[in-house]
Amino acid sequence: MPWLFLLLAVAALAIAFMTSSVALVVICLVAALVLLCLWILGLLSQRIDTQSRDDSQMLDPRELQRMRELAEARRAAATPGVPAPAPATADESQLR
Secondary structure, three states, X not given: OHHHHHHHHHHHHHHHHHOOOHHHHHHHHHHHHHHHHHHHHHHHHHHHHHHOOXXXXXXXXXXXXXXXXXXXXXXXXXXXXXXXXXXXXXXXXXXX
8 A cells, every 4th residue: 555655656746747837736746745755654554563563462460460470489499598478469469
């Protein structure tokens, strides 16, 4: 779709160069400028879309909390002599 904007912008520039009417030249140059901006925005939109990650792969808060608790348990098991922290209760996790 963005390439269509570029094609239309080139066509508007061609019309602006070939016409002898000043009003038509101004209209075509403004249209070409707008179409070029739309082309650039379309390319940027496509690039952002291809680089963004899928929303279905995002973690929900419960899964993130479970992973934090597992990491704390592993960390506590790896360092002997340090008492393991108590797991967070449902009330404490809602306060965070």
